[in-house]
Amino acid sequence: MDLNIIAGLLIPFAGTTLGAMMVLFMKNEINNNLQRILTGFAAGVMVSASFWSLLIPAVDQATETGGKLGVLHAVAGFGLGILFLLLIDTLTPHMHLDETVEGPKSGLKKTTMLVLAVVIHNIPEGMAVGVLYAGWMQGNTAVSFSAAVSLAVGIAIQNFPEGAIISMPLHANGMSKTRAFIQGTLSGVVEPIAGFITILLASQLVPWMPVLLSFAAGAMIYVVIEELIPEMSEGSHSNMATIAFTVGFSGMMLLDVMFG
DSSP, rough: OOOOHHHHHHHHHHHHHHHHHHHHOOOOOOOOOHHHHHHHHHHHHHHHHIIIIHHHHHHHHHHHHHHHGGGGHHHHHHHHHHHHHHHHHHSSSEEEEEEEEEESSSSSSSHHHHHHHHHHHHHHHHHHHHHHHHHHHHTTTTTTHHHHHHHHHHHHHHHHHHHHHHHHHHHHHTOHHHHHHHHHHHHTTTTHHHHHHHHHHHHHGGGHHHHHHHHHHHHHHHHIIIIHHHHHHHOOHHHHHHHHHHHHHHHHHHHHHHOO
């Protein structure tokens, strides 16, 4: 496999690692304004990537092979992506920097549930990056290498606070800084693994590429609506997050159009 692709798959993991590393240097939580700006920027990148890098190529490819009715494949994939994340959210708790875990009671330890929730949420994100790289490797003209890298960077930015969401509460609950950092870092390992497996199965997935691309878009949009937008809109100075969203969306759109 090309070293550039391996490096691209590791970009989201690097974001999680850097976020988890915050526990080694910070006594308190990440500054709320900084968190909102990062969240807004990541949301903008992910929404833009969902349309320009995932949905539009999915619709183009589906209608090229199946006519106008081919768009139904993209619609179905998008809906499945939303439903898949909805199922995950139903089975796992939500996480925020200012709390440990909220959700259904479980016999598992709260720290285990916290890590499990982030790990499960990371799987479709890794798949989304893998789908774009797989499409590019298969010669799909609707998918560009720069789009895959841009999406990976957007997810990495989103993963930065997620890494802190794990490591900092774990340390607050009595775990050593080193162990909390390792736990936070390991939560992101599933992303490059999911992306790598998706690429390995690329040849079998080619006929299903429109569905897979739109599935990844649905998963991304769900994460943005359910997780990122509420967090970037909380409290005062949410306008900074809106500006960051605009910058992220515009930057991703420019990259995709200019280098796609």
